Amino acid sequence: xxxxxxxxxTLVFFYFVGVYNNFVRKRSMMEEGWSGIDIQLKxxxxxxxxxxxTVKGYAKHEQETLSxxxxxxxxxxxxxxAKAQTQAENQLNSALANVFALSEAYPELKANTNFLQLQxxxxxxxxxxxxxxxxxxxxxxxxxxxxxxxxxxxVANTFNFDMGDFFEVEDAGQRTLPKVQF
Numbered sequence: 001x002x003x004x005x006x007x008x009x010t011l012v013f014f015y016f017v018g019v020y021n022n023f024v025r026k027r028s029m030m031e032e033g034w035s036g037i038d039i040q041l042k043x044x045x046x047x048x049x050x051x052x053x054t055v056k057g058y059a060k061h062e063q064e065t066l067s068x069x070x071x072x073x074x075x076x077x078x079x080x081x082a083k084a085q086t087q088a089e090n091q092l093n094s095a096l097a098n099v100f101a102l103s104e105a106y107p108e109l110k111a112n113t114n115f116l117q118l119q120x121x122x123x124x125x126x127x128x129x130x131x132x133x134x135x136x137x138x139x140x141x142x143x144x145x146x147x148x149x150x151x152x153x154x155v156a157n158t159f160n161f162d163m164g165d166f167f168e169v170e171d172a173g174q175r176t177l178p179k180v181q182f
């Protein structure tokens with residue numbers, strides 16, 4: 001009887017060690033995913049001042065719009081964590097949308113090769129951000145399932161493994177598809 005109890009205790013111990021190691025792996029994958037988002041966002045932030053300078057030359061009386069973009073960029077640079085970053089990105093996306101709307105009012109800006117190149121680069125970076133966001137959110141989903149599922153939630157609660165925050169668009173208006181006309 002003591003032998004059977006010892007075997008069961010050993011199996012339970014190894015199960016909990018395995019679950020613990022799985023949590024550590026999932027946390028590392030979430031950190032890796034967040035790092036990928038962070039790299040893409042930094043590329044984007046570095047591109048924004050060039051975009052603003054290009055627009056300044058054509059839209060001198062649109063300083064308020066351009067100031068909002070720089071302000072939103074600076075807030076996004078300082079954001080810490082998925083929730084704060086999501087809010088900052090939503091504000092920055094809104095400000096950038098206003099800058100691109102300016103190009104409609106200034107045909108010479110819309111035809112400027114530097115502006116077009118920056119717009120193309122920004123679009124490519126946005127695509128990379130989306131890929132990084134999907135990877136990160138997938139790792140968060142896997143982690144959160146383990147944190148909430150029994151019996152792995154016992155290990156999560158014992159060793160303070162927390163649920164991750166998804167990085168997603170909060171503004172319902174941004175979830176709609178944009179209208180593209182040629």
